[in-house]
């Protein structure tokens with residue numbers, strides 16, 4: 001057999017990422033027709049899930065295996081698209097999408113296992129395309145199959161899932177000509193690409209395939225940054241397992257349809273052995289065992305069952321993804337939908353969120369490991385909240401507005417009873433009257449939170465700018481940072497952040513506001529003396545030295561700048577409406593200076 005079903009323990013994978021230049025990628029993207037805009041999160045998810053079902057993942061010798069694999073696959077079905085990625089110089093994979101799901105079944109029918117006694121003979125759409133041995137016979141099934149079709153114009157292979165090294169990102173940001181363009185570049189260079197998205201849904205599909213025998217309708221739904229529009233290449237995959245029967249039953253009940261209640265033949269089934277949480281912990285433990293023992297590519301399985309939401313963590317070596325699997329966490333899926341909608345409403349939202357996340361990482365505010373640190377999720381909510389509060393025109397509506405515009409079709413109650421109803425089809429939503437540039441909005445973000453009374457107030461996306469009652473809500477508890485969970489309003493998404501981390505956050509916000517003020521002033525002057533700034537920028541580019549907003553992304557700058565702020569620095573708005581240190585205020589006005597004794 002040419003195809004071998006990938007079985008444990010066949011591969012050892014390292015995490016080095018082969019690098020394809022951005023220009024190579026973009027040339028391939030160029031031929032594309034205009035991307036169809038999908039305005040519903042649910043239709044996007046459904047389409048991606050179907051795509052994963054129509055796909056197989058094949059490990060190949062190199063990307064040169066592409067034409068051979070294409071013609072081999074074309075014997076069994078119609079190949080729609082092929083996407084190549086590599087996880088290191090010698091680990092190459094091609095994700096093959098067929099026109100329909102039956103083609104995948106046909107391909108799997110001609111697959112075999114390697115003759116090795118220690119292999120667990122799992123059958124799944126994760127495969128390996130063996131190099132043809134000289135003089136080997138094709139198996140009898142293949143002999144009977146159609147002759148290999150000749151493809152006149154082999155479509156170019158698509159490449160992706162390449163995490164750009166920071167040096168490449170730096171180089172590109174240097175080439176930008178404005179601050180806003182730097183924010184834009186940061187987003188386009190680091191956002192999750194087509195292959196990355198497909199791989200996430202395919203990784204979810206593998207889990208579904210494994211459990212399908214027992215639970216034909218079970219769904220493994222990606223949520224979090226993999227689907228909410230704020231995902232970057234290399235980010236983790238959050239997965240939620242859903243016993244779909246429960247969901248369907250509840251929906252029927254809600255819609256008053258009890259036709260299912262009248263069925264005569266009922267499945268024999270076990271009653272659950274323990275209640276609620278204990279049952280979920282046991283089930284998760286078993287799922288963890290299945291991943292560990294049977295599923296190709298799944299390694300480093302860790303069961304974290306005592307957490308508020310019990311999860312199983314694992315690494316999928318063949319798709320290169322670190323995964324967090326949980327159960328019955330539909331509210332988090334609806335949260336992803338809400339964030340996706342916010343990102344769809346205005347094209348400036350996602351670039352801003354990406355920049356703020358990068359800045360926070362460079363400033364040492366966010367960490368991979370859990371702790372009292374601010375998270376990317378909280379940062380995303382902070383950016384959205386700021387965009388709801390922009391004056392005189394907000395960029396984004398409050399969640400209450402989206403709730404008030406919801407139709408009966410938008411009604412969603414999550415499995416734990418949380419009401420997640422809000423407007424879902426935003427295709428007719430009026431665009432914002434706010435036309436500020438990305439630079440101006442980013443500066444606004446730093447200024448807004450530099451002066452926000454975190455001590456006295458909490459933030460609410462439901463309330464947004466808050467109308468007459470002003471911005472912010474009364475904090476229900478003494479948490480240093482209080483950001484109301486938009487869907488479960490009694491919860492604080494930043495409960496983990498301690499006082500010290502909040503102080504660090506405030507200091508970095510002030511530093512950033514300070515740096516940006518200088519940059520914005522400088523760029524204004526530059527516009528006045530057009531010739532000189534153009535000259536200045538060009539010269540900097542020639543020297544390849546970082547400029548503009550890159551100053552905010554330099555981890556070193558946070559420690560050694562003289563003009564940055566430390567804990568307790570007093571901030572005021574000066575006569576020109578700018579944020580300044582109190583000492584600078586004094587410098588502005590001689591009369592306020594303390595006489596030297």
Ligand code: CTP
Pocket residue numbers: 223224225226228230231232235236238331332333335336375376377485492493494
């Ligand atoms: N979530 C939530 N409440 C929290 C934390 C998380 O509802 N207190 C949900 C959100 O939908 C979030 C998802 O769980 O997007 C995944 O959380 P996490 O992985 O921490 O954040 P991501 O948005 O995925 O960002 P990252 O790229 O850092 O993984």
Ligand code: MG
Pocket residue numbers: 224225226235236237238
């Ligand atoms: Mg995540």
